[in-house]
Amino acid sequence: MARYFTDEHEWIDLEGETATVGITDFAQGQLGDIVFVELPDVGAVVEKGKDAAVVESVKAASDVYAPLSGEVVEVNEALEDDPALVNSSPEDDGWFFKMTVSDKAELEGLMDDKAYKSFCDGL
Amino acid sequence: MSDENEIIDEMQTLPLDSWHRRKGARMVPFAGYEMPIQYEGIVVEHNWTRDQAGLFDVSHMGQLMVTGEKAAEELEKLLPGAIASLKPGRTRYSLLMAENGGILDDLMVTNATPWIEGDEEEGTEGHWGQVAYYLVVNGAMKWDDIAHLREHLDDDVTLTHMDDRALLALQGPNAATALNRVMRNVIDDMVFMDSVVHDFGEWPLRITRSGYTGEDGFEISVPAEFAESLADRLCAEIEVRPIGLGARDSLRLEAGLPLYGHDITEDTDPVAADLGFALTKKRREEGGWMGHEAVAKVLANGPAQKRVGLQIEGRMPAREGALVYLGDKQVGRVTSGGFSPTLERPIAMAYIDIALAEEGADLEVEVRKKRLPAKVAKMPFVPHRYHRGK
Structure with missing residues (x-):
């Protein structure tokens, strides 16, 4: 399984044709206490770079963009009862949704963990 | 550049x-x-x-001192509260009013007139020193406030910007x-609103x-x-x-306390803002302050909308700008909102058409094209615990 990162601070685990998407530890740290996550509907078709989810912290609402184009096949229902999972386990239990990948070419230009780490260090 | x-x-x-x-x-x-x-x-x-x-650092706020024998009556031309009857060492919430009845800023005013101890050997008696009022105004508004005060206060009173001081809130x-x-x-x-x-x-x-x-x-x-x-x-x-x-x-x-620039602005009047307590009864009637004419009309006819609290169902917060509906009809707008850590639910302040601005009214707030059930709620959402003494 390969993990990719975007410069919008999302991570993507690619397993076969399915990608699991979440926000990074860096992102959750910036957002602060997360009180609500609005996830896309299962079956929704999302487009790379367009709104896919919304994260609400105490302070503000932030858009989460789809890192790839495809169809949402599953959402993390645990976030409904416990949105703070995004703070406590952003890159594991706090995943957002799973999606099909319609164009693997979109993976080009995404970062691996080493590149993402130096990207964050430069911020 | x-x-x-x-x-x-x-x-x-x-x-x-x-x-x-x-x-x-x-x-x-x-x-x-x-x-x-x-x-x-x-x-x-x-x-x-x-x-x-x-401990909060609120040093961005403006600390001003207005001094001079006529300081109270001069301030009363710009503020709708009773300043002259404010005793030394007491503080009051007040508003800097615009001619149109809108609010230029909200502030705290303290009668800071010092007591000068007498000296038996010199044969002097204790007496009040120079009349002084200490104002704390919003950081984002302080330059405008200073300009407004300088323009309208009589030359006999002195306005000092105490920009060499910090302000900490515990x-x-x-x-x-x-x-x-x-x-x-x-x-x-000391009790609530005492100052030393x-x-x-x-x-x-x-x-x-x-x-x-x-x-x-x-x-x-x-x-x-x-x-x-x-x-x-x-x-x-x-x-x-x-x-x-x-x-x-x-x-x-x-705590249900409005934030200037959001819940109160130059376009909101004190009656609609539900800050009637800042309009001292006698001064409401007698006027003599900037904006009185416009505010008196609102007092006589009632405001079109009123600032109220909203309890929102679910966990999704409604933020500033969210529109409030009753069925298809837009009946208000959220001016500030967020997630209440104490109540663990979303709360908001909104201006709502007066007919619906009653505790318990069932409304809806629109957030990202979704309608969230919202109920008009009593403010403060969390009870105040000021120290008022016995």
């Missing part, structure tokens, strides 16, 4: 800037300054303030316990029992050069931790 513009655009730093950074604060631009939005996290800091005591149920340990017998007799001057060693402080969280607490004006030492002294107490702007906002929202 010219050099001059660069200077203007540059964020200013507050006296405690490096202190905040050492405490691990995340700094953000606010009201023209770099300010601490949070240290540990908004929810932890919010809850700490409700349970213990939080807020929470254990604020008094902690402050008492730092400086003994200073606040013992106190020389703490060589630091000339003004301590006012007031705040913006709904909790008991104090606002301490201190010369900027001593601000860091005072902050360290206070934070050395076991009950006290530094708290950022993020929690300040969620605390004041729970």
Whole structure:
């Protein structure tokens, strides 16, 4: 399984044709206490770079963009009862949704963990 | 861009800037300054303030002194509250009014007229010194306020911008316990909205029992050069931790306290804003203050809308700008909203058509094209716990 990162601070685990998407530890740290996550509907078709989810912290609402184009096949229902999972386990239990990948070419230009780490260090 | 513009655009730093950074604060631009939005996290800091005591740096706010024999009557031309009857050492919430009945700013005014002790040997009796009023105004509005006051106050009164002072707010149920340990017998007799001057060693402080969280607490004006030492002294107490702007906002929202520029503006009048308590009864009737004519009309006819609280169902917060509906009809707009850490649910303030601005009215708020059920709720959302004495 390969993990990719975007410069919008999302991570993507690619397993076969399915990608699991979440926000990074860096992102959750910036957002602060997360009180609500609005996830896309299962079956929704999302487009790379367009709104896919919304994260609400105490302070503000932030858009989460789809890192790839495809169809949402599953959402993390645990976030409904416990949105703070995004703070406590952003890159594991706090995943957002799973999606099909319609164009693997979109993976080009995404970062691996080493590149993402130096990207964050430069911020 | 010219050099001059660069200077203007540059964020200013507050006296405690490096202190905040050492405490691990995340700094953000606010009201023209770099300010601490949070240290540990908004929810932890919010809850700490409700349970213990939080120290807030509010040095961005404007501290002004208006002095002169005619200071009270001059201020009464611009503020709708009774200033002349405000006793020395007492503080009141008031509004700087626009001619159109809108609100230019909200502020705290304290009668700071000093008592001069008599001297038996010299044969002088105790007497009141120069008449003085201490004003604390919003940071983002202070330059406009100063210009407005300078334009309208008579030349016989003097306006001083005390920009050499910092302002710290110690807020929470254990604020008094902690402050008492730092400086003994200073606040013992103080109740909510009392204000004293106190020389703490060589630091000339003004301590006012007031705040913006709904909790008991104090606002301490201190010369900027001593601000860091005072902050360290206070934070050395076991009950006290530094708290950022993020929690300040969620605390004041729970306390039902309006935020200037959001819940009250030049386009909202005090009646619609539900700040009628700031219009002293006699002065409502007699007028003589800027904006009275317009406000009197609203008082006579009733406002079209009123600022109310909203309890929102579910967990999705409604933010400033969200529209409020009854069926298909838009009946209001949210002016500030967020997630209440104390109640663990979303709450908001909104201006709602007067017919629906009744506690319990069932409405809907639209957030990202979804309708959320919302009920008009009593404010404060979390009860105030001011120290009013016996």
